[in-house]
Amino acid sequence: MDPDVFDETNLNRQLLATTATLGQHKVAAARERLALVNPDCIFAGIIGRHPEVPEIVWSTVDLVFECLDNIADRLDLAARCMRMDRTLIHGAVAGWYGQVAVVWPGQDTVRLLYPEIGPGWERDLGTPPFTVGLVGSLMVAQGIKVLSGSAAPSSRRVDFLDIRECRRVQTAV
Numbered sequence: 001m002d003p004d005v006f007d008e009t010n011l012n013r014q015l016l017a018t019t020a021t022l023g024q025h026k027v028a029a030a031r032e033r034l035a036l037v038n039p040d041c042i043f044a045g046i047i048g049r050h051p052e053v054p055e056i057v058w059s060t061v062d063l064v065f066e067c068l069d070n071i072a073d074r075l076d077l078a079a080r081c082m083r084m085d086r087t088l089i090h091g092a093v094a095g096w097y098g099q100v101a102v103v104w105p106g107q108d109t110v111r112l113l114y115p116e117i118g119p120g121w122e123r124d125l126g127t128p129p130f131t132v133g134l135v136g137s138l139m140v141a142q143g144i145k146v147l148s149g150s151a152a153p154s155s156r157r158v159d160f161l162d163i164r165e166c167r168r169v170q171t172a173v
Contacts, residue, residue, distance in 0.1 A: 001046040001053065002026045013129035050077050061105070063143055064088045067136075071114045078103060078110035088148055093141040095125025096164040098135035100144050104153040112156065112173045131163055 005025050009016035016029040027045035034043050046053060050073070064081050066088055068074050074090070081088040081103065088103040090110055103109045138159070145151035160169040 001048065001050060003047060003049050008155055013127060023032055028134050049073075049079050050080065058084045058086070061086055063146055065139055065143060066090050066110075067139075069120075071120060074110055075117065076115060078108075082106065082108070089139045089146070090109070090158075091135045092120070092122035093131045093135050094155040095128065096122070096130050096162065097125070098138075098161040100138045100142060100161070101134055101156070101158040102146060102151060102154070103156075107156050109156040109158065109173055113158065131161075134163065136159065144162060 005023050006014070006017045006021045006029065008022065011019070014026075016033055017024065017152075021029045025047050031043045031045050034041050046057075057079065061084075063104075064077070064086050066074060066077050068077060074092075078088055078090070082105065085105045087105060088110070090099070090101045090103055090113075092099050099113070101109050101113075123126045138161075142151065155172045157172050158172060160171065162169070
């Protein structure tokens with residue numbers, strides 16, 4: 001689900017962004033790529049923002065990956081997941097730093113991480129491709145653990161990553 005089209009700022013950090021996909025809807029590019037990788041996969045992409053998606057669609061979702069670029073939308077999506085009793089995989093990037101969390105139904109982890117709505121640190125620190133790739137990979141790993149049943153609901157744990165110093169800090173919020 002994404003309302004955006006690719007632009008030049010996506011080229012350094014988004015796998016499907018190429019000079020050939022500039023101006024193309026990100027959902028359409030994902031559909032085309034998946035068809036090339038495995039035409040037997042079923043792709044249900046939505047060109048739009050999460051508030052526009054009907055509740056009936058949310059009822060079919062097993063897991064939500066939050067890859068949003070502003071705090072207001074992060075909070076809104078987390079609240080929607082809480083109402084719909086869905087697990088959310090949260091990830092954020094700012095410069096050499098990232099964070100990843102599994103937000104289980106009923107947890108308010110995202111609200112605790114972002115007590116105020118405003119610009120995120122990425123405006124000052126940038127969004128390097130290596131940080132995006134690492135955080136995205138960790139989000140997928142957490143999602144696979146959730147879907148395979150190997151991750152049990154836990155406390156509000158967040159993994160904070162400092163790639164410059166090559167360390168991870170695990171904390172409960």
